[in-house]
Amino acid sequence: MNLAWARSALISSALVVALGSFAALVAQTAVMAGSLSEAVKPASLSFMATGTALGMAMVARATVALVGLVAILALKPGRLLWGLKVLAGLLVAASFAWTGHGAATVGPxxxxxxxxxxxxxxxxxxxxxxxxxxxxxxxxxxxxxxxxxxxxxxxxxxxxxxxxxxxxxxxxxxxxxxxxxxxxxxxxxxxxxxxxxxxxxxxxxxxxxxxxxxxxxxxxxxxxxxxxxxxxxxxxxxxxxxxxxxxxxxxxxxxxxxxxxxxxxxxx
Structure with a gap:
């Protein structure tokens, strides 16, 4: 079966996830900082990306997407590539748990x-x-x-x-x-x-x-x-x-x- 379309779909998906994660990081920083001008400052972005679970999840998501993009561009189609893409997809999906209600529950x-x-x-x-x-x-x-x-x-x-x-x-x-x-x-x-x-x-x-x-x-x-x-x-x-x-x-x-x-x- 011809799966030539899968490569372009994976490349597009990786780019969307990486760019979307960065945009979400900036938007969430703007909400916390009070303005977009403050959000794009390195200090504000750094605090959001390293000092909050939400920001770290977004950075991790973007990083996994970029690693997946490099893999799809560098590796030939085969079990190794598909295995890496499945793992990357599962990690990206799991990262959304830290941006939802599940991460807000405190206590035991x-x-x-x-x-x-x-x-x-x-x-x-x-x-x-x-x-x-x-x-x-x-x-x-x-x-x-x-x-x-x-x-x-x-x-x-x-x-x-x-x-x-x-x-x-x-x-x-x-x-x-x-x-x-x-x-x-x-x-x-x-x-x-x-x-x-x-x-x-x-x-x-x-x-x-x-x-x-x-x-x-x-x-x-x-x-x-x-x-x-x-x-x-x-x-x-x-x-x-x-x-x-x-x-x-x-x-x-x-x-x-x-x-x-x-x-x-x-x-x-």
């Missing part, structure tokens, strides 16, 4: 909450990242190697199951800290809770689409390939379903982005 439960947030972020990155790659493969299908495409879809089933399990378990831990057991009955009375409900609805919808892909559409494609029939109808159904799952995932990310700007019920 702080490490547990932060750890759950790291697992939650990595699991989401695994699911959505693999889903985005499958979407590109299906939309750019120009190779006759449909068996390789079927293997990719089949392989995603195991990864998706792992990601969903980790998301559910870590999500329960995060909800315990962010909402609190005493406030679960009031979850729909504030904007954060309403967005959480929307997030859960989107998550369930993604699960339904993923289940359809795994247990119905992908086996149908495998049967057609084994029988030597026309794969176009099966691929068309898979393409529509995977694209729909990706769009729902994008909507879920938008909801999460807004939730990250709000104070959770436990802080009220």
């Amino acid at each position: 439960g702080g490490l547990l909450h932060l750890g759950a947030d790291i697992v939650h972020t990595i699991a989401a990155a695994l699911w959505l990242g693999a889903l985005a790659s499958l979407t590109i493969l299906l939309l750019r299908r120009t190779s006759p190697d449909d068996h390789a495409l079927h293997r990719a879809l089949h392989g995603f089933a195991g990864l998706g199951t792992l990601a969903v399990t980790l998301l559910v378990l870590s999500g329960l831990v995060n909800s315990w800290f962010l909402i609190g057991p005493a406030r679960f009955g009031e979850i729909g009375t504030n904007l954060y809770g309403q967005l959480l409900i929307a997030k859960l609805v989107l998550f369930v919808l993604m699960l339904a689409l993923a289940a359809g892909n795994r247990f119905r559409l992908t086996p149908v494609l495998g049967s057609v390939l084994a029988g030597g029939g026309d794969v176009q109808p099966a691929l068309s159904h898979l393409r529509r379903s995977v694209v729909a799952e990706t769009l729902v995932g994008a909507a879920l990310l938008a909801v999460v982005a807004v939730m990250g700007t709000l104070a959770p019920p436990s802080a009220m």
Whole structure:
């Protein structure tokens, strides 16, 4: 299967992460310093980058992205390069835990909450990242190697199951800290809770689409390939379903982005 597009996609992603992290560092410094002119001063940036967990996470994220960029430019495609890129992606995803609510919890439960947030972020990155790659493969299908495409879809089933399990378990831990057991009955009375409900609805919808892909559409494609029939109808159904799952995932990310700007019920 031709994966020539992957190199340009990885280069673009590394640049976006590196530049976005630097821009976020400047923006957060401006918030703390009170003005953009103060934020661009070396002393202000240095304090933010070395004196706060938030700033150090942003610097680490940018550094990993730049190292990943050098790797993709210097190394030939192969197991080593793909392994390094996966590791870099997981580190970038994990760094976002220090820019969210998980890093704000103090006391004996702080490490547990932060750890759950790291697992939650990595699991989401695994699911959505693999889903985005499958979407590109299906939309750019120009190779006759449909068996390789079927293997990719089949392989995603195991990864998706792992990601969903980790998301559910870590999500329960995060909800315990962010909402609190005493406030679960009031979850729909504030904007954060309403967005959480929307997030859960989107998550369930993604699960339904993923289940359809795994247990119905992908086996149908495998049967057609084994029988030597026309794969176009099966691929068309898979393409529509995977694209729909990706769009729902994008909507879920938008909801999460807004939730990250709000104070959770436990802080009220």
